[in-house]
Amino acid sequence: MGEVLVLIDHQDGRIRQPALELLTLARRLGTPAAVVLGAGDAAPAIAAAAGEHGAATVYVADAPEFAGCLVVPEADALTQIARACTPTAVLITSSGQGKEIAARLALRLDSGLITDAVDLKRDDRGPVAVQEVFAASFTVTSRVTQGVPVITVKPNAVAAVPEPAVGRIEIVTVEFSPAATGTRVVARTPRAASGRPELTEAALVVSGGRGVGGPDGFKVVEELADALGAAVGASRAAVDAGWYPHAQQIGQTGKQVCPQLYLAAGISGAIQHRAGMQTSKVIVGVNTDPDAPIFDLVDYGVVGDLFDVLPGLTEEIVLRKV
The missing domain is CATH 3.40.50.620 (HUPs)
Incomplete structure (x- = not known):
């Protein structure tokens, strides 16, 4: 060879x-x-x-x-x-x-x-x-x-x-x-470092969608991601609403990811989003709607309020690290 x-x-x-x-x-x-x-x-x-x-x-x-x-x-x-x-x-x-x-x-x-x-x-x-x-x-x-x-x-x-x-x-x-x-780089503006892994390369990704309710809702998503050492993603609905940067959008018109673990919080699971994360090795969904399409895709699903589920999960992860 x-x-x-x-x-x-x-x-x-x-x-x-x-x-x-x-x-x-x-x-x-x-x-x-x-x-x-x-x-x-x-x-x-x-x-x-x-x-x-x-x-x-x-x-x-x-x-x-x-x-x-x-x-x-x-x-x-x-x-x-x-x-x-x-x-x-x-x-x-x-x-x-x-x-x-x-x-x-x-x-x-x-x-x-x-x-x-x-x-x-x-x-x-x-x-x-x-x-x-x-x-x-x-x-x-x-x-x-x-x-x-x-x-x-x-x-x-x-x-x-x-x-x-x-x-x-x-x-x-x-x-x-x-x-x-023929094409030259004339200036560079460094992206502010978040301390988190690059989204498309991360082994663990925690994403938030419409269910987070607004920009402040991403705080619980970020806290869980930081506890896991994960990257943070967002659905198109959250990005279009101005709740999170476009650079973190996952989906057909965003980035495609293939992590070992993908946790979708407050994301319904429309085909546009699934196109960007469906190849993830293990998928976990958290949603208040038991009929959300995301539950047809997940390996593990939690029907519940993400503002209860995610902080509890974060706390448990932190305790296990001690």
């Missing part, structure tokens, strides 16, 4: 959890090879972390274009590396930016593209991706039939499991295309 290229997500000099998950999946398909772009002085530490999770080779490229321009420099680098090593597959985190990079790469390699995979395996014909489709109502398997498979994988698709490998660093000098500098 050949190399499986994994584009490494990193932030503030550290490798991000979805990248470790991709390296774990890559071991099913072949020999993992990490691609670290624009990490600067942090590249050796990121390469070491990738090596601890199975990367036999770490391709490292650094240039101002990675920080100052959008998407195309990464596509240029991956294209150059893929053409040089002819990998078995290329794996990328299924984020907005990741999917755009993947699409550009597949086009340049004249290859097929699979997005939003939730699992990967291999048979005698090559890599096979598992996807949840039609708002996660069906599970399908897909394969690329032309070129190098380019696959984006949702965060939390698999637990990251260390498996130390060589982690040999190979420095790559990228020849950027004219389009690489």
